[in-house]
Amino acid sequence: MMPPEAPANDASASADRPPAASVCAGPAYRILRNRPDFLAAARARRQGTPSMNVQARHRAEGEAAGIRVGFTCSKKVGNAVARNRAKRRLREAARAVIPELGRDGWDYVLIGRAGITADRPFEQLKDDLRHAIRKLHAPGGPRT
Template sequence: MADSLVVLSKRAEFLRAARARRQGTGSMMVQGRKRAPGEASGIRVGFTCSKKVGNAVARNRAKRRLREAARLVLPEHGRAGWDYVLIGRAEATAARPFEALQQDLRYALRRIHGES
């Protein structure tokens, strides 16, 4: 679908995604929103981890894993014209096997898009 992912950086973009659809999995929470026409192109994605995940080292490790999973999964399973925010979970995001992390993201995307 999209050649590259655009990373969300503005707080307002994260807040708009937070008001949209969400789907929790064992290792992360995924929020997704269909953008208004003409707002931006391609797939946009943001990453966040609260302090519940741990100290700065633990949060950064969790975000690195989420970024890599998004890089591998979103071009194939994400939809152009959508914003996604991946939220790390305490202990689970860093400890989950990477293949399971990718499966969690695929599952969450199917549910957000209304597929079973």
């Protein structure tokens, strides 16, 4: 038996119904996965907010193109369930804010905070990220 949202086999029904799988576009950035990229961001600019720390680095000419974002939480945040929840919330905040304020040629690393990242209201979490990115890109920016 087929699930009710699955398209029928005939061609006329497929034109009327969307596919069962999501066809949403991916994020406007790439995900950082390599340790050297995280370490390079750690040596660059940083901005703290109540719910997270944000590290940002302008990449050298000829390095990767586009915006890249990484997410991390230390064991201080809690067990694996708590860390994953905090990272999921950071990913969603980044998905909402980075396309709006992120700059091409920059790496951003979002670091969760113990007891706050997972529990802060989501709108405040996004506002914290907006504030951090604005400060990072302000003339003079935060100290490196």
